[in-house]
Amino acid sequence: MSVLSRFQQGDFRALSRIISFVENRKDGYRELLGNLYRQSGRAIRIGVTGPPGAGKSTLVNRLAHTYFAGGSKVGIVAVDPTSPFTGGALLGDRVRMNEFEPGSGVFFRSMATRGASGGLASSTDNVAIVLDAFGFDVVLIETVGVGQVELDIVDACDVVLVVVVPESGDSVQTMKAGLMEIADIMVVNKADRPGSDKIISELNTTMQMRQPADSDWAVPVVATVAIKNENIDVLCGRLTEYLDFKREAGVFEEERRRRIEKKILAILINRFHDEFVDRLTQQVEFEQYVDETYQGKSSPYDIADELYRRFSGKQL
Amino acid sequence: MSVLSRFQQGDFRALSRIISFVENRKDGYRELLGNLYRQSGRAIRIGVTGPPGAGKSTLVNRLAHTYFAGGSKVGIVAVDPTSPFTGGALLGDRVRMNEFEPGSGVFFRSMATRGASGGLASSTDNVAIVLDAFGFDVVLIETVGVGQVELDIVDACDVVLVVVVPESGDSVQTMKAGLMEIADIMVVNKADRPGSDKIISELNTTMQMRQPADSDWAVPVVATVAIKNENIDVLCGRLTEYLDFKREAGVFEEERRRRIEKKILAILINRFHDEFVDRLTQQVEFEQYVDETYQGKSSPYDIADELYRRFSGKQL
Secondary structure (H helix, E strand, C coil), X not given: CCHHHHHXXXXXXXXXXXXXXXXXXXXXXXXXXXXXXXXXXXXXXXXXXXXXXXXXXXXXXXXHHHHHHCCCCEEEEEECCCCCCCCCCHHHCCCCCCCCCCCCCEEEEECCCCCCCHHHHHHHHHHHHXXXXXXXXXXXXXXXXXXXXXXXXXXXXCEEEEEECHHHHHHHXXXXXXXXXXXXXXXXXXXXXXXXXHHHHHHHHHHHHHCCCCCCCCCCEEECEHHHCECHHHHHHHHHHHHHHHHHHCXXXXXXXXXXXXXXXXXXXXXXXXXXXXXXXXXXXXXXHXXXXXXXXXXXXXXXXXXHHHHCCCCC | CCHHHHHHCCCHHHHHHHHXXXXXXXXXXXXXXXXXXXXXXXXXXXXXXXXXXCCHHHHHHHHHHHHHHCCCCEEEEEECCCCCCCCCCHHHCXXXXXXXXXXXXXXXXXXXXXXXXXXXXXXXXXXXXXXXXXXXXXXXXXXXXXXXXXXXXXXXXXXXXXXXXXXXXXXHHHHHHHHXXXXXXEEECCCXXXXXXXXXXXXXXXXXXXXXXCCCCCCCEEECEHHHCECHHHHHHHHHHHHHHHHHHCHHHHHHHHHHHHHXXXXXXXXXXXXXXXXXXXXXXXXXXXXXXXXXXXXXXXXXXXXHHHHCCCCC
């Protein structure tokens, strides 16, 4: 039986192999994704992000257990963009551990982060499409780190949780502005620690002040202690409320369409890169162009102009 | 007299206007850059990066004063990539201040960081080309922040300084790995503070252990107190040594060629984005494609395939 048939029948090992196929962009991966895409669209994507040390992994695991116990099929994608300054262990965060045994019913996958950072968001999205097509009801996407890549990743989620901890203190002050813009729900995790009440009330005030006039969703602040499983049910309740709100307001549909739009453009840029730009560098001719420029006879702008015109023989 | 004529005569205000023109990608900016590029290639680009709070700005100012006093024309470009989590003030770093008055002889420019992060590195490179063409001998490029964008920016420099402080302590431990790979010279700034000796000896040991077998350059660790102007002359000495080493080893030429190569490819991708992808979204037809996909009749991969084939009428 082929890998794809076993995938269709719900085999986790076949799923893993197909994810690797897609991640490594093997020949034919776009066609495969095109087919799987038509089976996708049911899964809810929950993005979980925030500063290192906030307990995101534990929270994601608890959410997975809770949804699974409620009868949902759950997949987790853990992304840890490699920082040039830390080689991955950004500000002391450890590598994400998988506590789900094979056969536990919850599927866990960490993303390989080697390669271009520009491609990581698009790879994560591809993997989420595979999980969706496989039949998961809930796909949890966890990003460990702080940066543009995380923003791109959670941008393709139906709901975004931003997780902070009481200790964040001053740093949360400085981070509020940026966090506000991406959070649909704020989570103060490790809320049994000192300073919890203060940060919750601060966040509530900030959220109220910053709520856009045209939005009917007031970003709630949920206090959790993930490691003790405290308030995870409350958080799930908020998640359901938010998704209901989005559906009723028509935002859900609108966002999914915007996501399709972005996806088409991302694939186009990707192809241009793979099929034109990458091949260029392998041509003898290209070395001559570089020579000319190095000798001051031309400029990169003129060379690019010539190459581009040659490529785009038929303009739009 | 035209702006370009005044630029050629060394007018700082004309320089500022041309930088804005290039930064805002006004019509014709590629042609202008193509012309300026032929006048460029003389300037040495010094990249200065490292974690927030390391005193990079003060150090850059001191280097600028020292080079200027030695008869060099000096330009500074300060880049502060906006973090999605902090809205720019990453981990408490302030906005870069300019201490150089008009007429001081040192030109200072901070980069506008709005817009796509992918474009920031390419914009910074364009501005560096303009400064080079203007006639600066030394272009100091300072990046405030931590991430992939900084890596891309310093990648286009002739020499990279990584600046840390004694207080970094544990975080430097975790950062060493990534820092090592990009540093040509390590600077321990604020070296009059406690813990300085320890970090310097730690860094020296790490550098020695990690030195690639094929490299003849041993990354030196220089202790400075930028605010008191201490050891800036020693640092300048190391910079000269490094550049001499690179020239003698033929690395300088090799890197400059590699930079040209990368630049041509970056311009190509940029053009594809501006002239094809961006225009697509403005077409009525594109909305229909999104509709089809939303209704499950197609997939983003199939749509992209069709659009791509239409564009690349003439393949390589």
